[in-house]
Amino acid sequence: MTFHPASTPDFLPAAQMRELQLDKLRQVVSRAYDHVALFRQRLDSSGFHPDHLRHLHDIENLPFTTKADLRDTYPFGLFASPIEDIVRLHASSGTTGKPIVVAYTRQDLDVWTSVMVRSFAACGVHSGDVVQNAYGYGLFTGGLGAHYGAESLGATVIPVSGGNTDRQIMVMKDFRVTAICCTPSYFVHLIERAGELGVSVRELPLRVGIFGAEPWSNSMRDYMESEGGIQAFDIYGLSEIIGPGVAVECPHHRGLHIFEDHFYPEIVDPETGRVLPDGDEGELVLTTLSKQAMPMIRYRTRDITTLFPEACPCGRTVRRMARIGRRSDDMFIIRGVNVFPSQIETALLAVEGALPHYQIVLTREKGLDAIEVQVEVTPEVFSDKIGALESLHERLARALDQALGLRVEVTLAAPRSIARSEGKAKRVIDRRSINEAPHEDPPTVSLSRK
Amino acid sequence: MKIHQLSLFLENKPGQMAAPCRLLAEAGINIRTLTLADTQRFGILRLIVSDWERSRPLLEAAGYVVNVTEVVAVEVSDRPGGLGELLELFEGGDVNIEYMYAFTFGRGDRAALIFRFDRPDAAIERLRAAGLNVLGDVEVYHRIAG
Numbered sequence: 001m002t003f004h005p006a007s008t009p010d011f012l013p014a015a016q017m018r019e020l021q022l023d024k025l026r027q028v029v030s031r032a033y034d035h036v037a038l039f040r041q042r043l044d045s046s047g048f049h050p051d052h053l054r055h056l057h058d059i060e061n062l063p064f065t066t067k068a069d070l071r072d073t074y075p076f077g078l079f080a081s082p083i084e085d086i087v088r089l090h091a092s093s094g095t096t097g098k099p100i101v102v103a104y105t106r107q108d109l110d111v112w113t114s115v116m117v118r119s120f121a122a123c124g125v126h127s128g129d130v131v132q133n134a135y136g137y138g139l140f141t142g143g144l145g146a147h148y149g150a151e152s153l154g155a156t157v158i159p160v161s162g163g164n165t166d167r168q169i170m171v172m173k174d175f176r177v178t179a180i181c182c183t184p185s186y187f188v189h190l191i192e193r194a195g196e197l198g199v200s201v202r203e204l205p206l207r208v209g210i211f212g213a214e215p216w217s218n219s220m221r222d223y224m225e226s227e228g229g230i231q232a233f234d235i236y237g238l239s240e241i242i243g244p245g246v247a248v249e250c251p252h253h254r255g256l257h258i259f260e261d262h263f264y265p266e267i268v269d270p271e272t273g274r275v276l277p278d279g280d281e282g283e284l285v286l287t288t289l290s291k292q293a294m295p296m297i298r299y300r301t302r303d304i305t306t307l308f309p310e311a312c313p314c315g316r317t318v319r320r321m322a323r324i325g326r327r328s329d330d331m332f333i334i335r336g337v338n339v340f341p342s343q344i345e346t347a348l349l350a351v352e353g354a355l356p357h358y359q360i361v362l363t364r365e366k367g368l369d370a371i372e373v374q375v376e377v378t379p380e381v382f383s384d385k386i387g388a389l390e391s392l393h394e395r396l397a398r399a400l401d402q403a404l405g406l407r408v409e410v411t412l413a414a415p416r417s418i419a420r421s422e423g424k425a426k427r428v429i430d431r432r433s434i435n436e437a438p439h440e441d442p443p444t445v446s447l448s449r450k
Numbered sequence: 451m452k453i454h455q456l457s458l459f460l461e462n463k464p465g466q467m468a469a470p471c472r473l474l475a476e477a478g479i480n481i482r483t484l485t486l487a488d489t490q491r492f493g494i495l496r497l498i499v500s501d502w503e504r505s506r507p508l509l510e511a512a513g514y515v516v517n518v519t520e521v522v523a524v525e526v527s528d529r530p531g532g533l534g535e536l537l538e539l540f541e542g543g544d545v546n547i548e549y550m551y552a553f554t555f556g557r558g559d560r561a562a563l564i565f566r567f568d569r570p571d572a573a574i575e576r577l578r579a580a581g582l583n584v585l586g587d588v589e590v591y592h593r594i595a596g
Binding site: 037172376378379382383384385386388389411412413414415416417 | 455457459460466487489492493494496511514515516517518519548549564590
């Protein structure tokens with residue numbers, strides 16, 4: 001693989017990296033303390049002062065920042081730069097109420113572009129590659145982040161953005177695309193739709209897929225690699241930190257290399273907030289070491305992962321994180337049991353051998369939660385014999401019951417009856433809040449008084 | 451001689467059967483006979499059509515999961531005891547009938563039975579040895595159409 005000069009910090013000796021991180025941590029903490037009221041108040045009330053930061057592990061004394069902080073200070077409350085210095089705003093859709101807003105100075109954008117260049121380089125993309133950027137352009141960070149990274153690398157960028165699947169397939173084929181960026185569920189959808197149009201993605205020049213913005217399983221990787229004729233890479237990022245480009249896989253696929261010179265990772269116990277050693281699984285907490293416009297100090301990502309400090313065969317020395325299988329807030333609680341969609345995925349996989357398209361529907365009847373998993377019937381598992389389908393249904397239900405410790409209602413659904421998403425796959429439909437009325441009288445029919 | 455049966459997965463919801471039938475009708479494909487196996491949760495629509503090779507891609511393109519199964523069609527007399535005599539051939543237990551359905555040709559005294567056997571070749575051999583007429587794709591269609 002050709003080496004890109006922007007990737008130099010990926011190979012920094014660990015001791016040198018720690019020194020650099022401490023130096024940058026002190027600067028960013030001072031910046032947040034001087035310019036962000038919320039952070040200053042919190043630090044003052046803890047009695048800790050930025051000058052007390054003498055070692056990297058002193059970071060444990062700093063307060064966490066959460067998504068709620070971004071909502072509470074909406075829109076500009078966490079900015080550390082005056083508006084004249086801010087050259088870009090992005091926003092992420094809030095699931096409830098207000099979105100969150102993130103800001104970039106010119107230098108922040110340069111950092112973002114540089115980590116995206118390093119990401120593409122780690123995936124083996126180089127000038128001469130034709131990159132189809134199917135992430136949404138707009139307020140979402142995915143589109144522009146990937147765009148400027150690929151362009152700066154010297155690749156040919158097609159800013160096709162998300163959606164319009166048939167056009168995506170035409171572009172992929174006619175423009176001889178060699179690399180694609182999109183969500184993994186959308187790529188699966190592209191393969192399926194291409195098949196319907198008589199296009200075999202495997203036969204096309206497409207070589208590299210860079211997938212992010214949602215968790216995906218290894219079986220999805222196998223499917224995308226064999227059906228798409230590509231090597232699939234996982235990229236990680238979040239708007240609050242910078243957007244895509246926080247960490248990425250290399251061709252060895254042994255976790256995602258974190259660009260540690262810009263993003264300082266910690267793993268904490270999601271319940272207690274206690275810092276855990278490398279190798280332990282917990283919630284990823286990130287501190288932006290270079291951000292000017294909006295420094296994030298110990299941001300709780302809600303993503304569950306593990307850090308690996310050992311060097312990678314690719315030669316990169318930066319720490320790796322395990323692929324995100326679940327988020328602590330993906331979790332939903334059914335009758336007091338914590339459930340992660342990834343558990344459901346693993347159970348479906350074990351029964352069918354490949355991951356079918358599925359959706360989880362949560363309902364509440366008479367105050368009692370119910371969980372239904374709708375699973376599309378695939379040609380691989382379909383049979384003309386009722387008994388065979390009944391048995392499949394039974395095996396799915398039993399596997400899910402065992403995995404979750406809950407009674408799960410399984411519904412076999414017709415192919416393509418579950419909506420495909422062009423962005424992040426919507427796996428969980430929670431209808432409980434709508435139906436929930438356990439303490440209210442039954443609705444009365446109001447008679448017209450006209 | 452075996453004939454080709456198409457099976458479709460259907461959800462147990464109103465209107466599910468009409469759509470594939472309409473699709474075939476629009477393509478000028480005749481349904482010779484059909485049977486619906488259903489449970490509370492889902493159904494399997496089994497079809498014998500005039501042109502199974504053309505029907506399959508048509509249904510798949512419309513999003514159906516389609517299974518093609520080889521089944522055995524046997525002609526019997528449409529009179530009391532006709533079916534019973536035939537079933538006696540399989541009382542030994544070494545050939546199992548997984549499911550079956552029947553239809554008449556609409557005139558005359560002949561009816562056809564469609565069988566899914568676990569060992570179709572052994573079943574055909576036994577039916578023929580008993581002097582029964584095992585029908586092929588073309589015969590089934592022409593007897594109905596004729």
